[in-house]
Amino acid sequence: MASTTLIDHTSELPAQSGGEPPRHEDLYAKRKQIYPKLAHGKFRTIKWLVMAVTLGVYYGLPWVRWDRGDGIPDQAVLADFSSEKFYFFFIELWPQDIHYMAGGLILASLLLFLVTSLLGRVWCGYTCPQTVWTDLYIWVERAFEGDRAARMRLDKAPWTANKITRKLGKHAVWLVIAFWTGGAFILYWHDAPTVAAGWFTGDAPLTAYWFAGILTLTTYFLAGTMREQVCTYMCPWPRIQGALTDEQALNVTYRYDRGEPRGPKRKSESWDDRGDCIDCNQCVQVCPMGIDIREGEQLECIHCALCIDACDEIMVKVDRPKGLIAYDTQIAVAARNEGLTPTKHKLVRPRTVVYAVVMLAIGSLMAWGLATKSTIEANILKDRSPPFVTLSNGRIQNGYTLKLVNKASEPRTMLLDVSGLEGGAFRVIGMDHEGSDTLELPVEAFGVDRYRILVVADATVPRRQVTFTVRDAATGETDVNISSFRGAEQ
């Protein structure tokens, strides 16, 4: 495993030479199986709770119902591709509301940035699906094969009926979980009870089988056999976080100022002139990434804090204060190592303030947008070809298409008013309004209608702008669109 230990340039020596170049096979490392030991303590408990909540939400959410009225799906969270709608409890999004999804993703990444600069990689350590499902799979593995030492013994042991039974049992349960995971995914895209029943009778759409199958396999392999390889080699996040975290972020840290010099200790020995680390290796044994936290900040470390639990347990046994490994900042540890008192940890820093302010701004903008979201939407598309035509009487005509969206569940009548053009007149293809200023346009429930509008004005009209106002006859809800009116340059 690569480590990011500091290079001391002052002790530069010529590199040793004369060594054999490594054989081809040595350029590729065989994966070493990691046997994480079960930790006990505060952080292990938190991780069990987080696992229960996140998995509970993932598996349970599609079954939550939310009444929206007749003819509309009553599933609380549903991405309904067939009718091109996304439902999230009281929020209903249409394809043209895609910017809310973009906003949500931006918020999510900002939250990730903020949390990383405050608490390091807590996302990786507690909530990342890779971590959660791997943790679950290790729990199953432990149930069938025992804890670390037992598992290591079992893997070395010859293939007996006992070993085969245990291994088969483990993989069978893994596959069931994987299938359940892949199956739960498709529930978000269809009516959950219907697609769940249809899946087994062969009535579900083909994509449902594909995605259930793909996610079953990825869950099984990523959480069962690939595990830490995903984080170290496949995930971009460990690389990105290098740019987001700093020496003031609270990370899982080995306090070398207190621990060194380390070494095994007999009861009779004194604690004077030595560090608190007794080199018991418990922190390494519980690590799901198979690293040694005492080597410092490392790419592989997902900051799951299990080494804190392991070390605290030992510190209690040897009657030393807890927290030899703890959430701490690099700057504080370095200060104590110099014999100084570290300044109090600062949560409010320019970096965190900027993230928080930007999040607040985007969040309020989205909330405001959602709260005032209109149920009508009018868009004017001006003809680009031809941009205008000259009529035989010398007047100028421009063509427009009005796209009218009714997001309400009942049909409505909209009043169209075209204004702002001096001496202008308009007509709508296929409709008769006998020179009246406004025109009634019917729109179906959930309808998207297009109306073709022709606007005529004198070639000398001064202000070449035309305003299309669409107003709901019943509620007065209004959408105003301003477009240009083109003619030959004067």
Added chain:
Amino acid sequence: MTDETKDIDTHSGVETTGHSWDGIKELNNPLPRWWLYVWYISIAWAIVYMILMPAIPALPGLGTNTKGLRGHSDRVEVAKAVSELKTARDAQSIVLLDAGLEKIETDRTLQQFALAMGESAFGDNCATCHGAGGRGAIGYPALADDVWLWDGSLDGIEYTIRHGIRHDTDDGTRFSAMPAFGRDGLLKRSEVDDLAQYVLNLSGRSDEPEAVLRAAPIFQQQCASCHGADGTGDRTQGAPNLTDAEWLYGGREADIEATIYNARNSHMPAWDDRLDDATIKAIAVYVHSLGGGE
């Protein structure tokens, strides 16, 4: 391998690959071995793919490209998809067959369907000459304005689409022929020039009153039978109005002279046997909606 045979970098304590460029060495942080296996698998997959799918192009001496065991052809797939699309569209466009053009234009559902279908068919078949949105070009009438040579009503537009203009093989085609007055020796060059001034004067643009006076009897004799005594044209013969600002072949003096001298008789194909009924009706409604429909 023992440690003695390894080349260890003193700074980082990491083994090097043993490669050296001007004394710069490369650390060996080994890739996971499964990564290497994934690469081998992709090579194996490439071989399978080459056997199953068309893979090697028609190199000299090979004759044709390899077809692959699956016999896959993108060309065939596209043709199949296009015909499936046509079947699906035909099933929908059937609603246009039973409805009259008037009904199609005023019924919201039928209109939206016809405009979408008409726009697409217009783009494929008509826009080459008439331009996108029917903007027109020199020699190709604009369909978005209110000037019509033959007929701007829904039925008239449909008739023109079906039978074309001066289309040899269609008995119902719209037909008229302007003589080439100069080229065929019907008028002298000077008379053609005078007539051009007369035509310019119809839209108030001539500055040679004597030429206009000289040409007046010629116009009445040669031109008025089609273009009308006052030059406002005659739609039954497709004879354009000469008094307005619209000029299909250009309105400058030289353009008008050339038109009188050589005549202009352009063609539009009949689409009756090229497009199905529903498509023709959809195009008619679409053209009618462009801006000048009557």
